Amino acid sequence: MSEYSVSELNKAIRGSKRATYNIEEINAIIDDTFLCHIGYVWQNKSIVIPTAYGRMNDIIYIHGSLKNRMMTNLLDAGEASVSITHLDGLVLARSAFHHSANYRSVTLFGNVRKVENPDEKMKALKCILDHMVPDHWDNVRQPNQKEFNATLTIAIKINTATAKVRAEGVLDEKEDLNLPIWAGVVPIKQVAYHPISETDLSKDIEIPDAVLEYVKTNSE
Amino acid sequence: MSEYSVSELNKAIRGSKRATYNIEEINAIIDDTFLCHIGYVWQNKSIVIPTAYGRMNDIIYIHGSLKNRMMTNLLDAGEASVSITHLDGLVLARSAFHHSANYRSVTLFGNVRKVENPDEKMKALKCILDHMVPDHWDNVRQPNQKEFNATLTIAIKINTATAKVRAEGVLDEKEDLNLPIWAGVVPIKQVAYHPISETDLSKDIEIPDAVLEYVKTNSE
Known part of the structure; x- marks a missing residue:
């Protein structure tokens, strides 16, 4: 399988030219940072929280304290939506309307389960730390039993995902191209x-x- | 009023020492970027989408196309949760357990309404663009009637919010301080x-x- 399936849930309607469902491209965007935003439903409201993560194959691991409301709600819901965004530039057009940003973003949807198996849990904790700084796990003191038990670890198995990428210059209206107005891209990193x-x-x-x-x- | 009210919705349970409800501090974090993550409920799922915004007093403005699913769902729901996060550093401890990040983040909750009044709408569009690059609105061609009509603009009136800030060095266990393991902070900007x-x-x-x-x- 090289692409995620497309359904009403993850189909990009707006800006569909910028969308991709290619798993390799999506994983590259996921692996280029360690900070995501996760949404959960609480009393019919959608609440968004930033958190660190790691990826192993098609699983996103996150961790937190045993009483973390976001995590306990994700476990109750059994599913999660995760957003990962890189801002790559400001696209400053001649017209206000065509202002935009260059970015790479992924929205993924997955099934949530608590990681109970101690071997998988230790590997998940390593995965999250190494996702922040590759190969750093072996440099540090690893969790003792008390720390291990105090960490709630969740696996989000990616069922489907969409990436959107904008990586180009200004797209102004033809009739604006000769206006005496500056246009360009401010790179951001x-x-x-x-x-x-x-x-x-x-x-x-x-x-x-x-x-x-x-x-x-x-x-x- | 200098602080947002605290309820079950926005009370920081975990890491409450890092939390603030001070409106001035929260606004400073909001104003330091223009990219937020918004959650909305769709078929009982919480979906998270990145988008640009501007702030005017206690209102967050966002815009999009008339058929944007996130925006039409927010209007149906009448309320929204917005997350804004700055990553300021990696906190690399001696122990895996005490790894962390320095960050400034805001989660805010507000009432959603469509901006119908043309004067407010034009001001909102200016606010969003100037929030990206201050004072840039006056440099560009402003929206014509067609563009203006094709833009759905939403006001999210902040009802309450929480900021969390971590801005310090490594916090390791006392018994780990003499381990022959490096610890420090990698600044990120x-x-x-x-x-x-x-x-x-x-x-x-x-x-x-x-x-x-x-x-x-x-x-x-």
Whole structure:
């Protein structure tokens, strides 16, 4: 399977030219950050919360405290919608109407289950941390039994998803092209800066390669 | 009124030390970006969509096409939840358990109405564009009647909101402080780069001051 199925739930109606259901493209967008926005229904309202995640194949893992309202509601609902968005630029047109943004975004829909199996749970926690900084899990003290038990871990199995990508210049009306008005794109990027070590660290403890590599990959 | 009221809807249960209901602090977080995530209920599911917005006093304005499913559903529901998140850093602890992020986030709840009054609607469109790039509205061709009519504009009046802010170093367990493990914070920032002018612009059209100012304010 190389594409997610398309139904009324995930079909992009508006801007359908920018939509893709290709799993590889969708995974690339998912893997390029670790912060998502999850929606849950509470008393007939949709509440949106930002949270960290990791991806393993077609599963999105999230974690939180045992009493986290978002997580307990997701478990009750049995399903979740997750949005992941990268802002890549401001598209400043000649006309107000054609202002836009360059972006890559995914909205995915999946079934929710609590991760009970200890092996899967430990792998999920590793997945979430390594999704933030690749290969950093092996550098740190891993969870003890108390921490492990205090962490609620949820697997969201992706059933279907849609990505939308805009990555181009200004699209103005033909009759506006000769107006004496500037138009262009302001590139935007989320960048990482050199790590600030804790002040109480021994001087002989160096910044791990995984962290330096993360900063290098995400610098300007 | 300097604080939003606290109810079961917006009370921060987890990490309540990081929570604030102060309207000025909440508005500062809202005004520091123009991209939010909005949740809506569709067939008992919560669906999350990224969109641009502007703020005027206690109103969040969004716009879209007349048939935008998210927008028509928000109008049907009469209420909306909006999440705005800034990622400011990775908090890399000695223990996996204490990994975190520095961030500023707002979750707000409000009543939804369609903006029908033409004066308010034009002001709302200006507000959304100027929220992206301050003072840029006056540089561009403003909407003609056709464009104006084709834009659905929604006002979300903020009833209540919660902000959560983490802006500090690593918080490890006491017994981990002497482990030979690195810990620190990787600062993260969304930055803007020099504008790329459209290639078909006349050479004598300069980049507007408002755009240059935006880039300067949002550069590294």
